[in-house]
Amino acid sequence: MRGDPRSMELLRPQSAAAAVRMKADHPRAVPLAGGTDFMVAWNAGHLNHRTVLDLSGLDDWKRIRELSGSLWIGALATHATIGEHPAAKRRLPLLVQACAVIGGVAIQNRGTLGGNLANASPAGDTFPPLAVYDAIVHVVSRDGRRTLPVREFFAGVKKTRLGSGELVEAVEVPFLERRPTRRLFRKVGTRAAQALSKTVAAGLLWRGRDRRVRELRFALGSMAPTVRRLAQVEAFVIGKRMTPEMVEEACALLDRDVAPIDDFRSTAEYRLHVSRNLLRSFLEEGQ
Amino acid sequence: MVRLRVNGKGRSFAGPPFKRLIDVLREDFGLTGTKEGCGEGECGACTVLLDGRPTNSCLIPVAQAAGRRVETVESLGKPERLSPLQQSFLTEGGAQCGICTPGMLMTAWSWIRAGGSADEGAIRNLLAGNLCRCTGYQHIVNAVVQAVKARRRRGRSR
Numbered sequence: 001m002r003g004d005p006r007s008m009e010l011l012r013p014q015s016a017a018a019a020v021r022m023k024a025d026h027p028r029a030v031p032l033a034g035g036t037d038f039m040v041a042w043n044a045g046h047l048n049h050r051t052v053l054d055l056s057g058l059d060d061w062k063r064i065r066e067l068s069g070s071l072w073i074g075a076l077a078t079h080a081t082i083g084e085h086p087a088a089k090r091r092l093p094l095l096v097q098a099c100a101v102i103g104g105v106a107i108q109n110r111g112t113l114g115g116n117l118a119n120a121s122p123a124g125d126t127f128p129p130l131a132v133y134d135a136i137v138h139v140v141s142r143d144g145r146r147t148l149p150v151r152e153f154f155a156g157v158k159k160t161r162l163g164s165g166e167l168v169e170a171v172e173v174p175f176l177e178r179r180p181t182r183r184l185f186r187k188v189g190t191r192a193a194q195a196l197s198k199t200v201a202a203g204l205l206w207r208g209r210d211r212r213v214r215e216l217r218f219a220l221g222s223m224a225p226t227v228r229r230l231a232q233v234e235a236f237v238i239g240k241r242m243t244p245e246m247v248e249e250a251c252a253l254l255d256r257d258v259a260p261i262d263d264f265r266s267t268a269e270y271r272l273h274v275s276r277n278l279l280r281s282f283l284e285e286g287q
Numbered sequence: 288m289v290r291l292r293v294n295g296k297g298r299s300f301a302g303p304p305f306k307r308l309i310d311v312l313r314e315d316f317g318l319t320g321t322k323e324g325c326g327e328g329e330c331g332a333c334t335v336l337l338d339g340r341p342t343n344s345c346l347i348p349v350a351q352a353a354g355r356r357v358e359t360v361e362s363l364g365k366p367e368r369l370s371p372l373q374q375s376f377l378t379e380g381g382a383q384c385g386i387c388t389p390g391m392l393m394t395a396w397s398w399i400r401a402g403g404s405a406d407e408g409a410i411r412n413l414l415a416g417n418l419c420r421c422t423g424y425q426h427i428v429n430a431v432v433q434a435v436k437a438r439r440r441r442g443r444s445r
Contacts, residue, residue, distance in 0.1 A: 005303035010350055012304075032348075036328055039346040043307070043326045052305070056351045080340070104416015105394060106331055109340040110347070193415030194329055 003039075007048040014057040016140065020167060022053055024142040027164040029053040033076055033115035036107050061114070061169065064088070069175055075114025075168045079126075080105075082113060091175045094129035094202045097185040101125055104193045114168040117153060120160050120226070121196075123265075125187055127154075127227035128202035131219035136172045141165040147172075154226035180204045184282045188274050190265070197222045198266035201278045213237045218282070220275055222265075223258035232256040233279070247283045251276045291352045293318070294362040304350035309333045311349045312359060320360035320389050324418070331417035334390035335359050339401075341394045341416075360389035363396060371441075372396055372434045381430030383421035391417050395431045405435040 011029060013019035023029060029051040032038055041047050055061065061074040066087040073082060079099040082088050088096050102108055102116075102125050116124050117137060127150070135150040142165055150171070155161050162168070184203040189195035200221040206214040216237050218230045232253045240246050260271035289300045293316060300311050312318045312335070324332030326345050333344045336358040364370035369377065372392060382388045391414060398413050410431050411424075419427060 003305075003307075005305035005307070005348070008303070008305035008348075010304050010348070012350060032351075035346050035348070035351070036343075039307075039348070040327045043345065052348075054348070054350060103328070104331065105413055106334055106341045106343045106416050107328060109337075109342050193412075 002045050003042040004045075004048050009051040011051065011053045012057055013053070013055070016058055016060060016169070019053065019055060019058060020140055020142050020165070023167055024165045026051050026053065031055055031115075031118065031167055033112040033118075034078065034110035036103065036111040037115070037119050037121075055167075067172075071173045071175070073113055073171045073173065075117075075170055076112045077114075079103075079108040079111050079113070079116075083108070092129070092133060092173055094132065094183060094185040094204075095126060095173065098126045098129045098187070098200075098202070101187045101192075107194075113171055117150075117171065118160060118162065118168050120154050120156075120158050122157055122225055122227075123196045123200070123222045124227065125197060125200050125221065128200055128219035128221045129185060130171065130173065131227050131229050132202045132204050132217040133173050133176070135174070137168060138170040138172060139166045140169040141167070145169070151227070151229060157225045176204070178206060181207045182282070182285060184278070186278055188278075196265060199223055199260075199271045199275045199278070201275065201282075203279075203282045205282070207242075212239050212241055216283075218279060220258055223260045223271055223275060225259075228257050230254060230257045230279075237283070242283060244284075247280055250283060251280050254279055289349050289353045291349075291354065292356045294358055300349055305348045307345055308335070308347040308349050308352050308357070309344035312344065312357070318359050318361050322386050322389055324386060324390075324420075329418070330387070331390045331394065332387050334393045334417065336393055336397055339397060341397050358393070360392055363392060370396075371437055372399060372431075375434040375437065376427070376430040379426050379430035379433055381423065381427040383419075383423050387417060387419045387421075391419070391427055395434070398431070399435055399438060403435065405432050405439075407432055410435075 011022045013022050031053045033055050061076040063074045064077050064085050065072040079102050083096050083099040130150045137148045137153045139146050182205050187200045188198050203218040205216050208214045216234045221227045233250050237250050260268040262268050312321050322332045324330035328343045328346045334341050335344045338355050364373050376382050
């Protein structure tokens with residue numbers, strides 16, 4: 001069966017206020033942003049007879065604004081516009097790198113950061129950068145607004161902590177106060193474009209003048225039902241020198257915070273092996 | 288009623304607003320140059336320009352194109368008078384079965400029109416979301432590289 005357009009009810013708000021009102025009145029309506037995920041399933045005939053809340057008329061939610069200490073990214077900003085934004089390029093390079101490896105150019109032109117988050121795929125490529133930047137998700141409903149740290153936004157595979165009347169309004173990404181000693185974004189997939197990740201990593205490392213680690217932030221995607229920061233590894237390395245023994249011990253702790261699975265894209269063993277290699281090379285680089 | 292601009296002309300569509308843009312273009316507007324490959328946003332055969340940017344027309348309900356500019360392969364040239372980019376595909380052997388060609392052309396045209404470079408790596412990255420089932424990639428990349436260079440020699444007309 002194919003998607004049947006006549007079976008669909010379409011709500012087309014032209015303002016954020018109208019959108020949250022409609023979402024409250026139609027709690028089962030599916031919010032539609034760039035459609036890069038929804039339309040794939042709809043084309044296959046899996047989503048007929050749905051009410052769809054088309055958000056594409058909300059121009060205000062497409063904007064990206066540089067605030068004093070953060071970047072405000074409207075939920076409907078596309079991966080392409082984020083990747084082109086001067087402040088994002090200057091201050092949030094890991095997010096810009098992630099936006100450049102999602103799908104191909106045509107997907108980057110349609111897919112949105114808010115849609116990516118609300119869709120909550122375990123393989124979302126922007127999530128590890130958002131997790132290491134400690135991004136904040138701004139949520140709105142008819143009853144008001146609230147914020148969630150991105151690490152608490154996901155409840156599981158394809159599940160978020162959004163209430164039935166809530167919509168993602170924006171993602172706020174704080175700028176780093178200190179320049180990191182080094183950083184990493186790396187997606188490992190079957191093919192450079194289009195393919196979903198087997199594992200995807202983002203890392204930030206600060207070292208002091210004494211060469212000891214001041215802070216490590218390291219996040220992995222596709223390695224658990226949701227994006228994970230490696231809390232055990234991050235805590236373990238603080239104050240330590242980057243010796244080969246220390247790096248091995250840190251890598252041994254990696255599986256405390258992730259739980260990869262075997263699926264049609266990869267195996268748990270391969271995912272763990274590659275993720276450890278990514279962490280090891282990131283820590284070892286220029287010991 | 289959905290109103291949009293297609294290849295510079297105002298058009299309107301009175302059918303179901305969730306009908307896909309590709310189906311409206313082909314079935315209602317008679318613009319059959321745009322092809323459907325996978326219907327999943329993976330292959331890029333259905334690429335059209337929406338407000339100047341390449342997009343997969345199989346993933347867009349026509350309502351989302353309301354008030355916007357759509358450009359299809361029919362906007363480039365005619366069989367008797369090809370655009371320089373189309374001519375370059377012909378000269379370089381950049382088309383085999385032809386299913387991917389309209390999508391390749393539209394993605395490449397958005398790049399060329401925006402002043403994109405003739406760097407082969409950048410063009411391969413640009414076209415990474417456009418699959419060719421005949422795997423004639425080298426000729427396609429050559430065609431785009433040559434079209435960029437020719438446009439630079441000519442100055443900026445088309």
